Amino acid sequence: MKEYIFRRTLHMIITLFAMVTIMFFLFRLLPGDPTMTVISSAMYPKAQEAMRVQFGLDKPLLHQYMIYLKNLATFDFGFSFHSSRSVSELLGGRIVNTLVLVLPSMILAYGLGALFGALMGWYRGSAFEAVLVLLATLLQAAPVFWIGMMAILVFSLNLGWFPTGHLVTPGMFIDQDLRMYLSADFLHHLALPFIVHTAYQICFPLLLMRSSMLSTVGEDFIEFARIKGLRERRILFRHAARNSLLPVATTIPMILGWALAGSVVIETVFSWPGLGLMMIEGVQRSDFPVVQAAFFLIAVLTILGTFAADLLYGVLDPRIVYD
């Protein structure tokens, strides 16, 4: 086990190293001179030169790459080309906004998904199951940004229940601090993107739990529990559902990384200033430091998540042997 963790850690570091290398050279291929957004041609040539030196863009590419690696190792993401603020500072606020939206909705989606998925598997062949399968598939098949637009159309514009987007009412808060995140205004803005994201995220655990249940209910120990005369509900939740949870639970870490990367569309629809929106803006402005840092963060989370999933599998299922 110890050796397994050690070897996996080594692999993770190599994977991450390869990835940041690809990213570094990939972003240098982007068209357009990124410095043009900060370095105006109206400036004196000397001032332009000074800016270039300040950003380290005067050095050869390989040298830039070495500096980049060194900085990454110390979690120094440098400065944004666009706003000249430090990337960590920009990223910090943005990632909180994304997590506030994504994390609770993931937890809710997995909770409800596992519960209803278990019921669907148990009541196989019922109208209840058929309707939920159809609903979940339709929801999964619709692009999430379109569902978001439909929700805005119905609940914000026709019914007037929710605002159409943004974190808070413009001008209500000066700082993004705890006071803002706890305000009723913020929660009111959060509600609609939260519901849409949860509805979209629930489909995967729901359908997975259902098919996992279908293979569990056919097993002997369920039959045995019946023969023992246990109550239906007890067999359903204690025996069948519990044993079906394994393949569902292990997808959580991977889906989380995937949700972070996928947040870009829902954030665009709801003008939600999170990580996803930041990446798109960064690409449009050729703001390498920002995009690189966001990619790096998602990569680290995904790689750690996959590792956690593998370990989780072993903890939940003692039959698994690491070698």
Next chain:
Amino acid sequence: MKWLMHFVRAVHESRAGRISFYIVVACIVLAFIGPWIAPYGPFERVYDPVTERLIRLSPPTRDHWLGTTTLGRDIFSQLLWGFRSAIVVGFATAFGVVAIGVNVGLISGYMGGRVDTVMMRLTDIFLGLPFLPFIIVILAITGRSTTTIIIAMTLIMWRSAARVVRAQVLSIKQQSFVAAARTTGGGDLSIIYREIAPNIMPIALVNVAFSLAWAIITEASIGFLGYGDAKAISWGTIIHDAYASQMMYQAPWWVVPPGIAIMVLVSAVYFLGRAYEHVVNPRLAGQ
């Protein structure tokens, strides 16, 4: 061809599979004839025959079944043209993804050892990349066209197919017919492609279906984010145009139809994939 027949027969065993099959076939047919039966071109501006003025943002009428856009384009025609883009991009990406995934999975799983380690590390790298942002970056580098969209999507989507196929190969490898082929002096390549490959065809076909569904949704997302092919109309770019014009909520006839088209086609593909999966993997069917 043999596999296609097997697939068609298998999905016909359930009602959901049958209905989905006809929906997908209808969409493929519309991809061919859609531009022919569309009353207008996708970028053609329509004028009122009497006043000769551009018909901007008109609600559905007898002449324009789904109304017009702010630029006076017929939305029903755009929707019909959109079938071509969805089907072409979807199928091209799905086949590309599965072709790469199957080969990587076969070689990695069969060879094992160092080859396997290197290939799986490579897969891990791609698994760590953020999906949609990566595609956007590639499109920003290469420029936006239907071909580059297909390439960008294939480049990142093969990763999951490779892992699924590899897992399957690992278990097939243990079976006696593979050992038999080895003792009769079959080379590695012949064992991989003659003995093992036919056995992973079912899982490859399931993967084609799910990749197809994913590719259609992703293409729509790319279009929505403004990175779609500017020279071709797709359902994603229709929604993007509505979004960018800021008139989408005043003109529901503009955004609702393309979304429904995506939803119907993609859910039919999902049902098709699942119907086939049930037949080739009876464990899923319960008792």
